[in-house]
Amino acid sequence: MNAIYSNPIPSRGWCIPLVPFALGCIALFALPAHGEQIGGTNDGLLERSLRFLSLSDGSVRMVVMGTLLMGFGCGIMGGHIVTRRLSLFGDTLSHAVLPGVAVGFLWSQSKDSWAILIGATLAGFLGVALISMIRKTTRIRQDSALGLVLSGFYALGICMLTRIQKMEFGNQSGIDKYLFGQVVGLSESDLWTMLLSCALILLLSVFLYKEMLVTGFDSDFARSIGLPVELLQYLLWLLLAFSVITSLQVVGVVLVSALLVIPAATASLMTEKMDRLLFCSALLGCAAGVIGSFISFLGSHLPTGPLIVLVSAAFFLVTLLFHPRTGLLPQWLSSRGSDRRILRENTLKAAYQELEAMDFKQEIVPVSQLARRRRISMPQAYREVESLVTKKFATIHSPAGDASLSLQPVLLSLTPKGWETACRIVRNHRLWELYLTNEARYAPDHVHEDAEKIEHVLGEETVRRIERILSNPRRDPHGKLIPSQQDIDRGFVA
Amino acid sequence: MKEPFIRDFDPIDTFVTPWATAADAAWNGQIVLMGFLVCLSCGLVGAFIVVRRLALMGDAISHGILPGLALAFIVMQSRALLPMFFGACLAGLLCSACIEWLQRKSILKPDAALGLTFTSFFALGVLLISLHGSNAHIDPDCLLYGEIGLIPLAENLSIAGFDIGSRPLISMLAITILVILALTIFYRQLLVSSFDLTLAKTLGLRINLIHFGLMLLLALTIVSAFEAVGVILVVSMLIFPSVTAAFFFTRMPVILLCSIPLSVIYSCGGFFLARWLDCSIAGAMVVVAFLCFVCAWVIGSQGGPLQRAPHLRRVVAES
Incomplete structure (x- = not known):
């Protein structure tokens, strides 16, 4: 007792x-x-x-x-x-x-x-x-x-x-x-x-x-x-x-x-x-x-x-x-919000990967390549890019100088804010892959799916801890460069 | 003269008088037949309901039909059969859908979701009836415990000029036949999806459709039975037969077949008990069912105090 x-x-x-x-x-x-009974109903x-x-x-x-x-x-x-x-x-x-x-x-x-x-x-x-x-x-x-x-x-x-x-x-x-x-x-x-x-x-x-x-x-x-x-x-x-x-x-x-x-x-x-x-x-x-x-x-x-x-x-x-x-309504709203955020982050990540494929020699990505990498149709890609533009993660240019979203090949370039987010997501992804291979003994070809999910929810604190555990790595299990905090601050991983 | 609570048992009055004249026999025969049909159809559907752990879903649907009945009356301004029937079925299905939606979508515990939904439906129904239906002759007493004794008073149905019998009796007969047909045709699907959901999924059965079909069958049965036995006693007729039979048998077809003799016992026993004690016939039928259950519990071979030791041994062996 x-x-x-x-x-x-x-x-x-x-x-x-x-x-x-x-x-x-x-x-x-x-x-x-002392009151009277409930009586007259015509009040x-x-x-x-x-x-x-x-x-x-x-x-x-x-x-x-x-x-x-x-x-x-x-x-x-x-x-x-x-x-x-x-x-x-x-x-x-x-x-x-x-x-x-x-x-x-x-x-x-x-x-x-x-x-x-x-x-x-x-x-x-x-x-x-x-x-x-x-x-x-x-x-x-x-x-x-x-x-x-x-x-x-x-x-x-x-x-x-x-x-x-x-x-x-x-x-x-x-x-x-x-x-x-x-x-x-x-x-x-x-x-x-x-x-x-x-x-x-x-x-x-x-x-x-x-x-x-x-x-x-x-x-x-x-x-x-x-x-x-x-x-x-x-x-x-x-x-x-x-x-x-x-x-x-x-x-x-x-x-x-x-x-x-x-x-x-x-x-x-x-x-x-x-x-x-x-x-x-x-x-x-x-x-x-x-x-x-x-x-x-x-x-x-x-x-x-x-x-x-x-x-x-x-x-x-x-x-x-x-x-x-x-409440169901607030929950629905917030899950819709986070769905949209995840979609934006995936687009940004694809843009980063495109830039990386060109060794960061260019600052612009054609939307058509983005669509190919994301495995989505062109209209879908335009919608995603539009959402990036409204959130000021990116700007668009068309080769002819016309900035309207038409079916012309459109070029995307990331704003500093967009660049930072893209780096952060790629960094989360690659750090997590490395963590799973080195610390949790996963096979390198089994870590991608897991990292795809976790990259959107890792907080800054956790990322720092993972970095410390892995002693500030530079390369992920697939040999790709992990953008570090300095890279993000500097602007480009030249 | 003050009558005692428990009357002296008079075998002549109990067993013979009801059948003495042709008119009496016809009258009482209809009551017993109605009781039998209600017990049978509820028992058959109930066997599947019980193994699916939906025993209280019957309770919920039987209360949930009330706003449907009331709305049908308010809209049609008559006690026409079909609108009332459809209104009740729709409300019952809506109630079960609400419960399942709450159980899936909210963090509520399943039992709380069930208890919350059907009582709210019932409250809505009572309110609607008292708002508009003061002349509806929807007697809440009758709703809760039914009046099977009034079945022979109901209007007769006639097809092509031939009088074929009392309307509730005919509709109950139709529902019973429908239940038997549906259970025979979809027996395998129901069995598999009740006992092994994973297997049912692998076999490519449409589980949601089967579930909806069973709920529809349940709602139909409840709606046509509640007039006779009231909303709460429908629940007992859903649960008692299969649970009682399960004390003796383990195979589903046998348990289903057991509903026939059990329904005979419930309806006849209940009728005679009510005759003896002069009380509600539907209530007496459930009391008989309850007594049968207790007897089965004590002497049954599948568990129960007398057989507990082997039962425990089997449990140990299984684990």
Whole structure:
């Protein structure tokens, strides 16, 4: 145990912003609920939004509290399970609790009770235990095991619920709020249960943060330093079951798993640090909850649960597309940029090789020769040359003195900037070839392909180190001259 | 009079009364037949789905069809069969395509990509239904756990003046025949690409096309079955038969053939169980399937507690 505490893994500083959140929750609770019910639907949008934002309405406050707590709890639990590749456990669990709900209802004969909570927790636990038993004793794969337990338990629950509805006391409706959820039907005791489960989740995430981190990412290591891995896992499942069950009443069976997965997945696109991930995920969950219930309050017949999920899906989509580091659009732009750079560098290298073939006696290269060396068509070569010209790596002249790009033979001459880049690329290429032959014992005819790729990504620092290792060589394995830094500075390798 | 939760077992009422009169027999026969067809077609497709580790893709598609259904209704303003069918199939395929795209393009873990996509689709569907479909008679209850008991109530199809039976039953029959035909014709291709992707590639099979075909078949099956058993119980019918059979047999043709007796057991057993306990018939069918699975797990020859020692020995020998 000591090893982990002496290990400065992460700080717990991230939990500081949660303090105002918790205080806000308590303050909201303490406010007396004096507002009237959500009534007249003929107010304007502005009036409605004001009513929502001022939180003067008792039922609005109830809804906001409920969705906030739900978003918070599901967000944090989601962060834990998504990073453990257990995303679909949430889905399975939310379906598997159903028979427990039915049993609890039968036991206590009422719909708001601890019996339902306990029954549901037990059923969820049984489901999860069954999954791990199936995994241990059979060759059935994880996804099938999840599907088996999910649908088997759910069907059992459906049978029991349909049976209950046909019995006389089942008609007091409300039991099917566990299937679809009803945010309006939240009672104060529901909120207290949610607050309790959120508090437990918060306690787990703060006080067992390091332990959860270690067991989540490297359970073998965790076991070797003496952590009770199994116990921690059961604790995680217990809290997962709590947050699923308390959220079931708000959004229903299917959408609970959405609230577990989507905010956490969004957060996992934003950061790689677990503490930040949990924080972002909780924040996103809360934001989606409040915005979703706000939109559903503005419209008249809009269901809250689906809106909360769709708001979180919108957050996800925006992050997926536009996040500066992992977003698909920035990545696409940067890969297109580097593709173009590599193309330019290859053209410059070809120009250098042409100049070298003429022993650097001339300063101009005909585009037709460039095309031949690059093994591309003339129009392609013109396009590449044009890109060099726009980036000021080269200038073009035609023999007739006409600088327009026509199908006339055009002569290319490199600007100092272009010359420098060409030398740098050739130098990278030849140094790498030499490094592979001398140090990595590659055959000289096997090194070219590798160098073709690496030449574009070698940094100045690495090049210097390679030079030092090879003690400033002058010639590559094929006997060609390696342009040195002085050559580049001087302008020509005459 | 207060009824107990578990009713007394009355063999006459359970087994005989449903078939007492011709009308009753026809009514209940349709229900059992529908259950059988759903189990059979799902079981056949499911055998391939399970070996391809796509078991939860069935779950995802069955939820993903909802916005398609809702949109088809909103656009057509009717519950016409074909638009709903196509809308649902398209949405299901779109959902599976989105999942695969996310799994390939983003850094998300595959399970997160799956869970995220289908729940969003489902949420969109529920929202659309509640926005426009308050008169759509798309009952979300019915969507989630289906009502196979209402199958005989559906309008009858008639061809050239001949009444040929209840519409869902006929369409399910057609889909079942389609599934059997497709699996027979493309059996080798499916088998090779399911078990050995590299071999399939070397043989020049068009893997993406096969995958798409299987997804299409899956979507068709789910769409025509969900009316009877609901979106979630479709999933169980996809997984249970082949997994149960795999406890006893290892060869794919045998496992596929096993879906026939298993479907009979599920549909009849479920019907009688529901008759006894007076509960959801589709739910009872899955409960029977679950019980069969547990029995197979305990006594099966391919793993399970009773056979674990030889199983472990084989694993050791293999490694």
